[in-house]
Amino acid sequence: MRTGLTSSLPVWLAVVISLLSFQSYAVTIDRLEKSNDVEIQAWLSDVNEQGDSREESEQSKTLPSFSVNEQIILYVEVATPRWFTGGTRIESVEIPNVIAKQRNQLATNYTERKGGQTWSRQRWEITLYPVKSGTFTVPSLAVNVQVSAPDGSNVSGNLYTQPMNFNVSLPSGLLSDDTPWFTATHVDVKQEWSQSSDELKVGDAITRKVTVNAQDSLSVLLPNLLKSDSSPYFQAYPQPHRLNDTQTRGDYQSSRMEETVYVIQQGGDFKLPEHQFQWWNAKTNKLETVTVEGKSFHARHTPASFVKANFHWLVSLLSTLVIVLIVLLGARRYFRTHPTPPWLLFWLEVRKGEWSKARAQLYRYLRVSTDHLEMGKADSDKAWLKTSLQVQTGAEKAYVFHKMWQMISGKKGARNGLRLPKALPKLDKGHKEG
Structure with a gap:
């Protein structure tokens, strides 16, 4: 019995040693990165930079500068000389006073020849919108990848980007952090009117719909136009705003649709006011002003609305008539005896x-x-x-x-x-x- 145990001990020791050796030499993401079998890069770019600005970002000794509300694109790129065997996940970006949004949920995949090898690359885009002036830091981001190792195994783990600093300032002295404006490369405004009847009267409704479309901006940054415009002639009832952000082949579009229903309270001539907003054109570096035109209307009175609208005048007229009648009756009675x-x-x-x-x-x-x-x-x-x-x-x-x-x-x-x-x-x- 003891002889059997003694003879099997070397076998067990060999198995344990082999397992420890395997774990010691197991392939990890860190080892693949050190052996140049996987790499990660990150850089910042504005909407006017159309090419690959990695080398310029790495060689520049000054901090990149952007404008308040400008769309900044954070590129994160991972590459391997073999191939990706699973999905890539990027840690969410959190920076105070910066809105970060991964609007493009798909990566740009392409191959590149490097050192006689063909590298598979995935490029991800995250849009940043700084809302205040100052210096900001993009923290180190964890990127979970899964690639094929040289020994044929699948290796997954986290790669980390380097922190990046950038400056943000107001693009013009005519703007401030307290005035509503936004940055874009193109803006288009559409306005629609509709009314409950062709010939308006008190109690009818007018619907005003304004849609602002902006390229390279974010819908939450677009201005609130149709504020509470109530007056003695109408009562305003704003409808819920509709915000939309889309991305098509690197083209970022945002829209804000506002709708207000105006119920007529008083007859006569009245006008729904015009509205203006400002935006900074990041393509031409100019401040532009957009005017949303108002419109004039006429509404007929109802008997009740006429009395309500002219109540004080009618009371004055009635009082005058009563006084005149009293004077006439008094004069008639006087001249009967005089x-x-x-x-x-x-x-x-x-x-x-x-x-x-x-x-x-x-x-x-x-x-x-x-x-x-x-x-x-x-x-x-x-x-x-x-x-x-x-x-x-x-x-x-x-x-x-x-x-x-x-x-x-x-x-x-x-x-x-x-x-x-x-x-x-x-x-x-x-x-x-x-």
């Missing part, structure tokens, strides 16, 4: 064209006002003589009669005001005679 005033009789006679009665009324007024019986002798003023002559010669014109009445009224005031002073010369004459 004689009609001469001025009213004269006005009624002139209006009816009863010229002889109106002329008699003028002479009566003249006698009462001036103690004169003849118009021509009451005053020597040219205007008086001309008007009195027209009345005496039979003129039948309302404005002549009214003018004569006003001139007699002036004489009446002068007579009343000078009656006492006029007696003074007579008293002085009597004193001298005495």
Whole structure:
């Protein structure tokens, strides 16, 4: 029994040693990277850099610089002289004040001759959008890959990119971090109008839809246009915004669609306002302004909306009518027990064209006002003589009669005001005679 155990011990020792040796010399991603059987690279590029900028990024001694809100592309590329045997996964990028989004979920695969070998390459793109000025750092990223080893086995593990720093600043002194704007290479705006009826009235609705399409930007960075534009004429009801980001063969497109329904509250003419926004053209390095035009409308009143819109005016009118009615009723009651005033009789006679009665009324007024019986002798003023002559010669014109009445009224005031002073010369004459 002991002899059997003793004879099998060397066998067990050999098995253990062989297993330890296999684990010691097992192929790993780290060993493949050290032996140049797999490699990883990462670099930053803006939208104007169309070629491979790896060498320029590696050789540049200054930090790359970008603009606030500009689309920065982080390229991550892994390569092997053999082939990839599984999917590649990249760790998510997290940088304060930078929006990171892997919009392209597929890598660009291609081959390249290097040192007499054919290398398989996978290039991944991650878009970065810095929203503040400053210096930022892209941290070291873990990239999980699976490749074929020289011994034919499949090896998987994490490769790590080098950290990268870059500067971000405002592209123009006309912009600030507090004003809404965005960066793109092309912007297109489309506006649509619709209304619930051809002839608008109070209670109808107008729908306004604005769509902003931007190239090389992000939908969350596009401006909010249709704000609360309510007024006495309409009430605004914003609908949920629709944001969309797409990527087609390296072409990044973003869109923001806003829709607002305006319910008419009051009839009349009104205008839905225009809106403006600014964007920085990263291709031409210019600040551009886009105006979304407004539109004028007219809505008919309903009886209820007319009363509501003109309530204060209607109350004032009704109050005035009531006061006038009270005055008329009071005057009617007064004149039932009192004689009609001469001025009213004269006005009624002139209006009816009863010229002889109106002329008699003028002479009566003249006698009462001036103690004169003849118009021509009451005053020597040219205007008086001309008007009195027209009345005496039979003129039948309302404005002549009214003018004569006003001139007699002036004489009446002068007579009343000078009656006492006029007696003074007579008293002085009597004193001298005495």
